[in-house]
Amino acid sequence: MNKSLGDYIVDRTESLDDSFITDYFIGHNKDLIIRLLDSEQYLLEGSRGIGKTMLMRIAELQSDANFGKSSILSVWVSFEESIRIERIKVIDSTVDPFLQWTMGKILIEVLSKIIDLKPTCVDELSARLANIFGNAVDVSTSQKKYQHYTKILSEYIQVLEKGDIGDSKILSKIAPSPDLTKILDNPTSFKKFLIELIKDFELERVILLFDEAAHVFSYTQQEKFFTFFKTLRHPRIACKAAVYPGITNYGKYFEKGQDAKELRLTWDFNNTQDIKYIKDILKKRIQSFDLEYWNKLTINTAIIDAICVCSNGNPRLAFHIVDNLENEKVFKQKNISLQQVINSVRSVIENKWREFSTLKNRLAKYKTSIEVAEDLMKYTIIPKTREWNNKQRTTAKSLSAGFYLSTNVYDNISQVFDVLAYSSFVSIDYSKKSVGKGLYGYYVSINPSILFADLILRELGEIKLVSKNIRATQGYYTTTTEIKQLIDNLKIENEYRCSNTNCNYTTNDETFTYCPKCANKMELTEPESLYKILRSHDIENLKFSNKLTNRLKDKFSNIGEIYDADIDVIRMKYIQDVRVEKIKNAAIEYMAG
Amino acid sequence: MTRVLSYTKATFNEQILKPINLIHKETLDDNDFTEILTYLNAFMLIGENITCKNARIGELWNEIISDTLASLCSASSGFYRSAIIVLRSILELGCNSFFYYDHPIEYQMFKQENLKADKYVSTLVNDYSFFATKYIKTFLPEIEDKQSSINSVSDFLKKNYGELSDSLHGRYNNLTKTDGLQLKYDKVWFKRYEKHFLSVLSILAVLYVLRFKDTSDANIKSLAKKSKVVSI
Numbered sequence: 001m002n003k004s005l006g007d008y009i010v011d012r013t014e015s016l017d018d019s020f021i022t023d024y025f026i027g028h029n030k031d032l033i034i035r036l037l038d039s040e041q042y043l044l045e046g047s048r049g050i051g052k053t054m055l056m057r058i059a060e061l062q063s064d065a066n067f068g069k070s071s072i073l074s075v076w077v078s079f080e081e082s083i084r085i086e087r088i089k090v091i092d093s094t095v096d097p098f099l100q101w102t103m104g105k106i107l108i109e110v111l112s113k114i115i116d117l118k119p120t121c122v123d124e125l126s127a128r129l130a131n132i133f134g135n136a137v138d139v140s141t142s143q144k145k146y147q148h149y150t151k152i153l154s155e156y157i158q159v160l161e162k163g164d165i166g167d168s169k170i171l172s173k174i175a176p177s178p179d180l181t182k183i184l185d186n187p188t189s190f191k192k193f194l195i196e197l198i199k200d201f202e203l204e205r206v207i208l209l210f211d212e213a214a215h216v217f218s219y220t221q222q223e224k225f226f227t228f229f230k231t232l233r234h235p236r237i238a239c240k241a242a243v244y245p246g247i248t249n250y251g252k253y254f255e256k257g258q259d260a261k262e263l264r265l266t267w268d269f270n271n272t273q274d275i276k277y278i279k280d281i282l283k284k285r286i287q288s289f290d291l292e293y294w295n296k297l298t299i300n301t302a303i304i305d306a307i308c309v310c311s312n313g314n315p316r317l318a319f320h321i322v323d324n325l326e327n328e329k330v331f332k333q334k335n336i337s338l339q340q341v342i343n344s345v346r347s348v349i350e351n352k353w354r355e356f357s358t359l360k361n362r363l364a365k366y367k368t369s370i371e372v373a374e375d376l377m378k379y380t381i382i383p384k385t386r387e388w389n390n391k392q393r394t395t396a397k398s399l400s401a402g403f404y405l406s407t408n409v410y411d412n413i414s415q416v417f418d419v420l421a422y423s424s425f426v427s428i429d430y431s432k433k434s435v436g437k438g439l440y441g442y443y444v445s446i447n448p449s450i451l452f453a454d455l456i457l458r459e460l461g462e463i464k465l466v467s468k469n470i471r472a473t474q475g476y477y478t479t480t481t482e483i484k485q486l487i488d489n490l491k492i493e494n495e496y497r498c499s500n501t502n503c504n505y506t507t508n509d510e511t512f513t514y515c516p517k518c519a520n521k522m523e524l525t526e527p528e529s530l531y532k533i534l535r536s537h538d539i540e541n542l543k544f545s546n547k548l549t550n551r552l553k554d555k556f557s558n559i560g561e562i563y564d565a566d567i568d569v570i571r572m573k574y575i576q577d578v579r580v581e582k583i584k585n586a587a588i589e590y591m592a593g
Numbered sequence: 594m595t596r597v598l599s600y601t602k603a604t605f606n607e608q609i610l611k612p613i614n615l616i617h618k619e620t621l622d623d624n625d626f627t628e629i630l631t632y633l634n635a636f637m638l639i640g641e642n643i644t645c646k647n648a649r650i651g652e653l654w655n656e657i658i659s660d661t662l663a664s665l666c667s668a669s670s671g672f673y674r675s676a677i678i679v680l681r682s683i684l685e686l687g688c689n690s691f692f693y694y695d696h697p698i699e700y701q702m703f704k705q706e707n708l709k710a711d712k713y714v715s716t717l718v719n720d721y722s723f724f725a726t727k728y729i730k731t732f733l734p735e736i737e738d739k740q741s742s743i744n745s746v747s748d749f750l751k752k753n754y755g756e757l758s759d760s761l762h763g764r765y766n767n768l769t770k771t772d773g774l775q776l777k778y779d780k781v782w783f784k785r786y787e788k789h790f791l792s793v794l795s796i797l798a799v800l801y802v803l804r805f806k807d808t809s810d811a812n813i814k815s816l817a818k819k820s821k822v823v824s825i
Contacts, residue, residue: 066625068625068626068627068628069623069624069625119627119630119631121630121631121634121635121812122630124634124638125630125633125634125637128634128637129662132658132659132662
């Protein structure tokens with residue numbers, strides 16, 4: 001079978017197996033790996049596709065390889081399936097399905113890892129040595145206990161994720177065992193159990209690497225999760241969570257910096273080491289696919305440099321540019337021109353804007369901000385920065401690749417800029433800088449792909465002329481016309497409604513604790529569950545060929561049904577092993593975002 | 594009732610056993626025992642398999658396994674040279690077991706007459722061509738395709754035996770206390786010991802795999818591969 005470039009530039013680390021992760025890892029950010037394996041709590045912050053999962057997975061693999069010496073147990077926990085828990089309505093506050101599932105999920109991953117790391121020969125060797133020394137063979141009772149827990153936990157997780165459970169009351173009826181119920185009862189009992197486990201297995205410490213920690217959780221789940229994260233703090237338990245800049249809701253009990261230090265994945269197109277990092281990633285993967293492809297990309301260094309600069313430190317973006325070149329059959333030509341690369345960058349960026357629009361469906365809470373953010377970038381920031389540079393060029397002054405945003409503006413409409421940063425259209429440097437007139441601001445850099453696709457910069461060499469100096473950069477303040485309008489129009493208010501289902505009173509005034517009509521308690525209206533929104537989406541969103549989509553439509557009415565279906569249920573004529581897996585994965589990825 | 598130790602017992606406990614316990618702890622903390630224990634288990638399985646084939650030769654393997662544990666305990670207690678000396682004994686007894694398996698009359702005489710134990714590894718190789726290519730060829734005709742070079746197995750045996758003998762006879766560079774008489778955990782010496790340990794176990798696994806054409810156990814196979822003298 002012919003090799004496919006797609007297999008070598010897969011988007012998500014989740015799609016790579018352990019040996020590929022080891023092979024594809026480039027030794028950049030080694031210092032961050034050390035941090036991920038130390039005893040401190042951290043938030044690993046970086047935009048989508050920048051390599052957070054890769055770092056966490058490689059840290060876990062390195063820790064596994066060293067387990068025999070260090071006795072440090074590192075466990076990577078992905079919460080991709082958390083979205084399923086949203087279907088269970090919490091009506092009894094003593095049992096929270098999300099927390100039950102989160103703790104159960106962590107516990108099962110920890111127990112499975114302990115079992116996996118046990119060398120197969122250990123029991124045999126113990127029996128042989130016990131025979132020699134005249135001891136009884138001791139497969140400890142605690143080990144048996146943990147094996148038993150793993151089995152019943154796995155069943156419980158299955159039921160939580162897929163069972164027909166409408167509300168939290170049912171949970172107590174399906175609880176796995178009194179022992180486990182006690183462990184999963186609350187974060188403190190869970191932590192106590194983890195410490196017991198650390199003692200039983202004589203572990204130096206347990207490191208929990210939480211991936212997808214914020215993005216896949218609903219807004220309220222995020223707050224619960226980070227409160228739980230804080231509770232786990234202990235000298236022998238170290239939690240690390242991968243988060244996106246800005247949009248994560250840590251809640252009122254969690255303090256960034258205090259409860260977990262921040263580790264940022266940063267990247268600068270003017271830093272040669274950062275450019276080399278992306279180049280090395282592409283080199284490894286593309287050379288494994290086809291040496292000729294790599295030669296064509298590098299025969300003129302401007303080509304590979306342009307791709308690396310435009311990636312904005314995001315390997316996924318670089319893969320998309322190369323993929324687009326392949327789709328345009330550029331590799332079949334003798335040479336690749338810089339214009340072809342820019343065209344591909346433009347096409348990738350257009351696609352990213354399309355994806356950004358669909359984000360409204362995923363991040364329901366940010367719907368308005370997403371709409372506003374796209375307009376602000378396309379009709380204000382991009383044209384204004386282009387014009388600014390045009391003027392700057394006439395006077396041979398420095399050029400601009402971003403803008404300063406006054407902290408007042410950010411505080412008022414942070415969501416607008418956070419969604420842009422989440423999607424890598426901009427990167428925000430959260431260190432405050434004086435922007436004159438007694439004001440402070442953040443420097444926001446525009447993704448280099450946009451800089452070149454929208455002709456803010458005209459050629460690669462111009463990046464050397466870019467300056468972040470306040471005099472060489474535009475600023476946006478509360479007094480800037482476009483921003484002032486935005487702040488006025490974008491007032492996001494919560495809606496409160498009466499908890500009495502027979503009463504229809506609603507208000508935006510949060511001071512109402514009780515309903516003025518019927519005196520029942522007021523409650524915050526929860527937006528429709530993201531789980532329900534995504535489930536109901538049409539199968540066409542999975543972007544398969546028309547033929548395949550139509551075949552699937554004969555059997556399934558929406559993405560949710562494919563997401564729930566077992567592999568054998570998806571199987572049908574023309575849809576066998578390879579395609580079945582592809583379809584199932586596409587549904588999982590879609591639900592996870 | 595509180596247990597009271599005699600002066601001598603207390604001295605032995607406090608001044609010898611406890612410091613050695615500390616060396617054990619440091620050795621354990623600073624090293625990964627996964628490979629050592631995985632191959633120890635494979636080596637013990639070799640002993641059991643040989644005992645199944647010939648219970649009389651199994652007598653020697655009881656000694657070999659006991660020596661292996663003694664060697665490991667010495668090394669993790671900081672007695673590195675003693676541990677290496679025991680490895681020489683393991684190599685010698687191990688080779689004897691394979692030799693006597695194919696020479697039952699000699700073994701019976703050795704036992705019956707309590708003959709001198711003079712079948713040193715060097716003697717076996719020099720006088721009996723023990724595990725030289727032509728020797729192996731008698732039970733494994735395809736050896737020439739598998740060995741890394743002619744006489745690769747017997748050469749490895751001789752070289753290994755020579756190195757271990759240097760420790761036994763106290764060749765200067767093999768002495769461990771020339772800098773002073775202090776017993777403590779020493780990473781460099783433990784690693785040097787570990788290398789010898791795996792080397793001895795590996796070459797004996799090679800003899801087993803070749804002689805009995807048994808590659809059914811993955812760990813035995815992997816142990817035999819470590820010495821890189823034959824392709825398995």
